[in-house]
Amino acid sequence: MARRRVVLVTGANSGIGLALCERILSEDNQIHLCMACRNMQKAEAAKSELLLTHPGADISLLKVDVGNVKSVIKAAEEIKQRYQHVDYLYLNAGIMPNPHFSLKAFLSNLLSRKVFVMFQTGQGLLTQEDWLTDDGLQQVFMTNVFGHFLLIRNLEPVLCQADCVSHVVWTSSSNAGKSAFSLTDYQHSQGQESYSSSKYATDLLSVGLNKHYNNKKPESLDPMKKYLSCTSGFGNNYVTLCKMDINVITAEIFYQELLKLQVQMEEKNKVGDYR
Template identity: 60%
Template sequence: MRKAVLVTGASSGVGLALCKRLLEEDHELHLCLACRNRSKAEAVREALLASRPLAEVSIVQVDVSDLQSVFRASRELKQRFQRLDYVYLNAGIMPNPQLNIKALFSGLFSRKVIHMFSTAEGLLTQEDQITADGLQEVFETNVFGHFILIQELAPLLCHSDSPSQLIWTSSRNARKSNFCLEDIQHSRGQEPYSSSKYAVDLLSVAVNRNFNSRVWLFHQKPESLNPLTKYLSATTGFGSNYVMTQKMDLDEDTAEKFYQNLLELEKHVRATIQKRNHQS
């Protein structure tokens, strides 16, 4: 039976390179490209199949900065798949920094001018747009949209004999966790088990533009990995790639609080969308 792999943000950049490498590792995968731009995804699909004709490559259109799009894509995926073996939450954005002219001129005539030019502190600003869901675009794209996606895909991810592997790579972090049924039960108000472990995934913010660690994680057993550890790509001076580990700078209490906040936000957003759909 083919392994099924879902990759968000798969039509360009690291996501596209990751798809190519995954097909090199297993050329009979069923690879599902979760992309915002369907025409770009179609072109990528054709190119992937041209090089790996034994693979099965499908597309689901989803914009993780739009929860209506996330819900539609989730329904489509649940109709297509009985299970997903691996999910790479790769899609992410970063706003372009802008020079703050007002801060520049005021800083020129202050005692902090040397500090300002040596650190650029206060000179650059980033404007984060607000989405149709009323959330900051970066937060919804990199974190909350993916959070809702995996909540919706719970039936495809939770299997007592072999849980799916959730690989959170948004914000350029590559690590892997065991996506357990107990985590979903906790999110539905049932007996808690390990929600802190799951929330740690959502707090990962390591900058990592390489994907070697992501491919390495594809071959690891979840029980061998530490949920409080980042798995990062690195290269030796001689050009050899390897995976390094780094302990996350957070505690489980903070992770638990963040997880609870996400659950509260989920309830609020779902109620708002339901009310909006009812009115229309």
């Protein structure tokens, strides 16, 4: 009997993650689906919803908070105990800072040349507040970028084998930010720049992941392009390509900086060898 392929989706209990799980089961009901979620009550409800439309589907749940270093490491260890190989890993979980009306920014921009942009885009009307994790990292950066990086690094034994390399896919509903990159920005940035930097960081890491993992397969997608799922005005679904404004050298530098940060978090948390 052929081994069932294992598909793992983070942030699988709602939104894009849940829709992705539904689509995967519709395409192949013989796979084993692992829904990796932070809130297990919502995960149970999502699993029940999927089983209504796909009775008999092979679905399991995994508790993981990609915004917490120790939770990621613990979840990775559990995955390695459960499975000998993960065939598809969808990095979907993510958060946004809470937007707040800024009276100070509004009054400051009201008499400036930025007033038209402010009313057109909301920039200057709203600020987005990020916060620090217990490890001293910005929560958005930890959740959207570094948490998934740690997960992949700790899953290397089941993602990379001598005769097979798994598909690692980053899902996102946002376009790339174009802010300048430095690791310090992601650890200490505040307000609107925090989220745009995080979006840019996901693109940098996406390119880095493709170089270090997916490009080992001849059928890999173009690592320098986003594959956007769209719907026409007539309700027809299609995929379009969007070239990312990313320098491969910058992506590699970013990847190496994440490796250094990984070592720092290892020393701080004493959670074992990240490899």
